[in-house]
Amino acid sequence: MSVRHTAVTTAPVLPAGDEELVCDIREVVQRIGDRWSVLVIVELAQGVRRFRQLQRAVPGISQRMLTLTLRRLERDALVDRTVYPTVPAQVEYELTDTGHSLTFVLKMLADWGAEHRDTVMESRARWDAKRPDADVHHDGG
Amino acid sequence: MSVRHTAVTTAPVLPAGDEELVCDIREVVQRIGDRWSVLVIVELAQGVRRFRQLQRAVPGISQRMLTLTLRRLERDALVDRTVYPTVPAQVEYELTDTGHSLTFVLKMLADWGAEHRDTVMESRARWDAKRPDADVHHDGG
């Protein structure tokens, strides 16, 4: 049950002075760092979904944000949108190959999160207990 | 130059109905999805850094945001903070083992970004050309 096998035992993963690399990370994180993109991608990773289906599968998302999120994903070639000219209209969304390739990365994130959640949570609790008045989460309240 | 070797050829990476997994992804992405955390982590991946060193290494970050970012990272046990009672004060920041383990994940993100940046950018350009008036990036302008 040791955790150390994930700790640093080898070379620096992120080489110094590689601005492009830093830039790439930033772009990706910023892209999927919004409130809903990841949740929509994960749901679409299961297969083709229609609009209402997605809205039900992602609790709390508004119509507006679902639309916006899907448009952005479509714009970035992560999601394909197919309109069937039925009445009423019917639209299907599915991940592109690029979008699917992202799910591998998301899996890595999930694994890291699962492995270190306890450590993070405990540290967080200790920090909050020691500094009850400091509010670092957002602006200085 | 085919890109298909990264496409989906195997099983679904993200199993259906795994709420915990989804939750883990969200937490991680939300945590490092802010404007500065990744940049600070990448810089600290090079080694121990002092406050001013970090500020110079991360162009554009304000004192306020550097402080906030470092506090949050410290709170989550991703960064260690060491104060030397010299005059003037001197403080050193370094990644914890947990923090270092995150750099592996960031490397994955960087690799994905590097590999798919062209695809995304081209799609984005095409989308914008086709819908010049639609502004999906933020609120409806």
Add this chain to the structure above:
DNA sequence: CCGAATCCGACAGGATACTG
């Protein structure tokens, strides 16, 4: 069913000035 348009609140984050 699938959206677009409008209004509005909350918060992240920048600029600046001040402290130890």
Add this chain to the structure above:
DNA sequence: CAGTATCCTGTCGGATTCGG
């Protein structure tokens, strides 16, 4: 050097309403 405190703005995202 290493922060803190205050003010202010831009942007994200929710609620609601209307259209195809």
